[in-house]
Amino acid sequence: MKEELYTIPVNEALEQDGECLFCTLNKKLESDILNYILGPSYMEEDIRGETDKLGFCKKHYAQMYGEQNRLGVALMVDTHLKHVREELKKLLDAEQAKKPAKKGLFKKADEGGSELTAYLTELEDSCYACNRMNVRMKSYIDTFFHLWKREPEFKEKIRNSKGFCLEHFNMVLSEGKKRLDDAKYAELLSVTAPLELKQLDTIQEDVDWFIQKFDYRFKDEPWKNSKDALPRAIQRLSALTVEE
Numbered sequence: 001m002k003e004e005l006y007t008i009p010v011n012e013a014l015e016q017d018g019e020c021l022f023c024t025l026n027k028k029l030e031s032d033i034l035n036y037i038l039g040p041s042y043m044e045e046d047i048r049g050e051t052d053k054l055g056f057c058k059k060h061y062a063q064m065y066g067e068q069n070r071l072g073v074a075l076m077v078d079t080h081l082k083h084v085r086e087e088l089k090k091l092l093d094a095e096q097a098k099k100p101a102k103k104g105l106f107k108k109a110d111e112g113g114s115e116l117t118a119y120l121t122e123l124e125d126s127c128y129a130c131n132r133m134n135v136r137m138k139s140y141i142d143t144f145f146h147l148w149k150r151e152p153e154f155k156e157k158i159r160n161s162k163g164f165c166l167e168h169f170n171m172v173l174s175e176g177k178k179r180l181d182d183a184k185y186a187e188l189l190s191v192t193a194p195l196e197l198k199q200l201d202t203i204q205e206d207v208d209w210f211i212q213k214f215d216y217r218f219k220d221e222p223w224k225n226s227k228d229a230l231p232r233a234i235q236r237l238s239a240l241t242v243e244e
Helices: 008-015 021-038 045-054 058-065 070-097 115-124 128-150 152-159 166-179 182-212 229-238
Strands: none
Touching (some): 008 152, 021 058, 021 070, 021 166, 045 070, 045 128, 070 115, 128 152, 128 166, 152 182, 166 182, 166 229, 182 229
16 A cells, blocks of 8 residues: 555554544644644744634643643733733623613513623634644545545455544544445445444453452452453543543
8 A cells, every 4th residue: 555645644543553543643633733832833923823812622721731831831821811801801891882672572682692602602612722633633534535445455454443433433434425425335334334343342341341350259360351441441432532
């Protein structure tokens, strides 16, 4: 299989033999982006302009705070706070300046919210890191289907992998429906469906044995493959990578 620059991350992730191809890609991508953000990039004007406007989600604030570069985080938070305060002050002034609407007997109250609440809601869902990850993940999906359509060896790699977590399995099938004709979609399903069921069976057995090991009658029995069964099960069910 001929390697192209854009196919390397997908093939390297497959070689790691993780619980889910796209979870492996996502974890590496997230690490790279956060390292980039907390590196010299936070002094770049265009990056700071975006982080000032967008900020970060709860998850990425927590991850960045857990790193050693507190100064980098503080600099981004400082200018983001200034941006938010300026926007919020304008919207609060406008909201307070509004005259109360007269309500007739049959007139309903405005249920559409306001620019103020719309901005606050948008801010809750806004994250510079998530935006960058979404763009890159879309390119990984494109690469997956490019390889699936053109490289028989890639199909064998998928067949011999552990498949996908349920969230990314849904993504693969949904995208496959859009990108493949009926025959090729049926082939995708014929490869991935047995793989998913087999992996769920394996994880179920491992979780069952993990639970059994808490019974004194089995305390001297070997753990087999169950020591990491719980984080593997959580990842398979939710796409959440749990650190042991």
